[in-house]
Every structure is written in structure tokens, then in C-alpha cells.
Amino acid sequence: MKKIGLFLGAEPYRGGTFQYGLSMLEAVASLPKDQFQVSVIYTHDAWSDYIKAYNLPMQKVRLGFLGRAFGRIWRLMKLPMAGWRNISYYCHSFARILIRQHCDLWIFPSQDIWSYRINIPSLVSIHDLMHRYEKRFPEVSVDGEYEERENCYKQICKWSKAILVDSKVGKEQVVESYGADCNKIYELPFVAPQYIYDSKSSDKFDKRYKLPEKFLFYPAQFWEHKNHKRLVLAVNSLVSKHPDINMVFVGSKKNGYESVFDMVCKLGLDKKIFFFGYVPNEDMPEFYRMARGMIMPTFFGPTNIPPLEANALGCPVAVSRIYAMPDQLQDAAIYFDPLSVEQMVDAIERIWTDDLLCADLKKHGLMRSGQWNQQGFNKKLYEIIKDILN
Numbered sequence: 010m011k012k013i014g015l016f017l018g019a020e021p022y023r024g025g026t027f028q029y030g031l032s033m034l035e036a037v038a039s040l041p042k043d044q045f046q047v048s049v050i051y052t053h054d055a056w057s058d059y060i061k062a063y064n065l066p067m068q069k070v071r072l073g074f075l076g077r078a079f080g081r082i083w084r085l086m087k088l089p090m091a092g093w094r095n096i097s098y099y100c101h102s103f104a105r106i107l108i109r110q111h112c113d114l115w116i117f118p119s120q121d122i123w124s125y126r127i128n129i130p131s132l133v134s135i136h137d138l139m140h141r142y143e144k145r146f147p148e149v150s151v152d153g154e155y156e157e158r159e160n161c162y163k164q165i166c167k168w169s170k171a172i173l174v175d176s177k178v179g180k181e182q183v184v185e186s187y188g189a190d191c192n193k194i195y196e197l198p199f200v201a202p203q204y205i206y207d208s209k210s211s212d213k214f215d216k217r218y219k220l221p222e223k224f225l226f227y228p229a230q231f232w233e234h235k236n237h238k239r240l241v242l243a244v245n246s247l248v249s250k251h252p253d254i255n256m257v258f259v260g261s262k263k264n265g266y267e268s269v270f271d272m273v274c275k276l277g278l279d280k281k282i283f284f285f286g287y288v289p290n291e292d293m294p295e296f297y298r299m300a301r302g303m304i305m306p307t308f309f310g311p312t313n314i315p316p317l318e319a320n321a322l323g324c325p326v327a328v329s330r331i332y333a334m335p336d337q338l339q340d341a342a343i344y345f346d347p348l349s350v351e352q353m354v355d356a357i358e359r360i361w362t363d364d365l366l367c368a369d370l371k372k373h374g375l376m377r378s379g380q381w382n383q384q385g386f387n388k389k390l391y392e393i394i395k396d397i398l399n
Contacts, residue, residue: 012045018052032200039387048065050106052072108129130170132170137309147264170193175198176332199314210295225301225360227240241269243357251361261286261287298322307328316328317378321374327359
């Protein structure tokens, strides 16, 4: 009997990171009970009900200030990580909790510093290296963010027992960037979280969200790399030709929000573009069901989760032609250059006006989501864990 630990440290407002954690929780819970014993450690109350639903042993922890401060000082002094890993048990209560579980493998769905700061066998997900490949965006390059990420990923590659990536492109980027051993990198593509299929619309949904009868949808936090501004310009180009066009934005306010909101107001699009802020998981499926289509002009990859959610619910998709996105979605989306407002205009107009295209995208999206779903994700993780432990 092998013991598997799962650490869930992402908060709900972390977007795709939280959704990925949900998929990983489902996969770990599905491991054969006669082969594996599972233990879950989490930091945010939002995880509690999800974990209880699987009847798994769980423990909430606090990431103590003193231990974190000591660890930061250790790194700033450029002391060897091997030394910190050896003494973390004595310096950090959280480290003691994980070590005392005596797990054969700890899974970290987020790109966590704890995966290498604690002397435990770890399987760590690296979602993207966009701080290297899209470093022009301040959210991954300023105020020490680039350096923090570089250090984190270097240490993950050095100390982890194995690494998970979303795609072949993701694997190539990890090897290219850090010289990681390709034999310890496993491809586990993203999947739409199970709640997308299970959630039913709330009776109060229509009261909470005053949505137009027909609209396009973009679920994304307002980071600059999400490219909201070009999408606004594309909508503005179409208003005179298609006066019924509407766009709905949902997502937390980040470094790009104010400029996007100001642009919408200056262009007089405040009755065409709607902002709904952070939307809880239970409400998200209804947006996809009601939307004419989802438009995602992001600059970040290699792949993304929202298009998979749209596919699963029959919502037509148009996305950026970047990195591994065409491999992820294939014929279940139409593509455009995220730098080109003109290409974005064409993609939006096609989805807004072409019923046959939308029906075709819906058909292929549902087919793709049937080919790669949570059950496939569960099976693939099981195979990866067996390979690592053997």
C-alpha cells in the first residue's frame, strides 16, 4: 500500500490554478483503494466541501509567518537549498506536518515553493513558463516577479521527483529553459473540471446577472496578457455593422482592469460590454450555456482551461493561435493572431453571424470533450504515479 499526499494551496480567485486543483483532487480520489492511501492537506476553507465530497482524510494548515520569513532570509542570503531542506522540519510547523505523513509521493498541482523547500518526494505541476516566453508583460517581469519565478522553477526541476506539464510544448519549454531531465517530465493535458458538468443554474442567477439576450463571453482575470483591450477595439469595429453585438467579461480586477474599463467608457461601449467581476464556480456553467460563443485572445499558454469548459458545454470557441492551443483544441475552435484586431474582428463576426459554423464548433467541441475528459485524466495520472513509484 502506497501513501499519496495532495497539497491544495490555491485560492478560488486564482482562476485556472484552482480549477486544475479540482481536477487533480478528483483524480487522486479515484486512485484504487487497494493500492493507495490518500491524504489531503489544504490551506483555504473553499477546499473543505470539495474534499468532504470524496470522503478523504484531510487537514487544514496555516503557512506560519516565522517559518516563511526564515526561508526567505535563507534564500536572500543565497544559502544552499539542500541545507534548508535538511532543517525545514525544525524551523517550520508546516514542514513537520507534511513530513510526518510519511507519504511515498506528494502531489503539488500548483507551482509551489513547498514542493522543494521540504525534504519530501514531490510530483509538481509546471503550468507555464510565460515569464520567459512573454516577459514583456509586467505581471511576470517587474517587482522581482521574474526572479522569483526563475528561482522557483529551477528548484522544482532540481529537487522534484517528477514534473507534470500540460503539453508537448510545455515539456519542450521546461527542458529548453532549465535543462531538466526529460525522463522525469510527464505530459498531463488540462481537462474541464467536473463541476462544469454537474452544476445547475441557481434560481437567483438571472437576478444576480442582468445579461443581454445574446452575447459573447470572455472569462479571464484582468491581467494585461489577457489582451482585453484589443478585444474591446474589435467589438468597437463591429458595433456599426452589428448593433446588437454584446460582450460579457467576468474575472477579478488585476493590473489591466482600469485601462480596459476606461477604454470601454471612452468608446461609448458601456451598454455593449458588461463587467461582472469574480464569478463563483457554481455560476460559471450558465454563462457558457447562454453565450453565443467564447472569445479568448490571451497571449499566455501553452494551453488553457476555459476553452475546454466551453467545449464541454457546447459553447463555440475562438482563441489565440499560440503555442499548443491548436493542438489542444484542433477543430473545436477557430483561431486568430492575438496581435491582430482585424483577425479578431473576423473571428467574432463569424461566430456572431454564422449559425452553421457555430453548430459545427459545438459538435466538434462536444466530441473533443468526450475524447479527453476527467476519466481520461484520472487514468493518466494513475499511470504516471505508478511509473514514478516503480
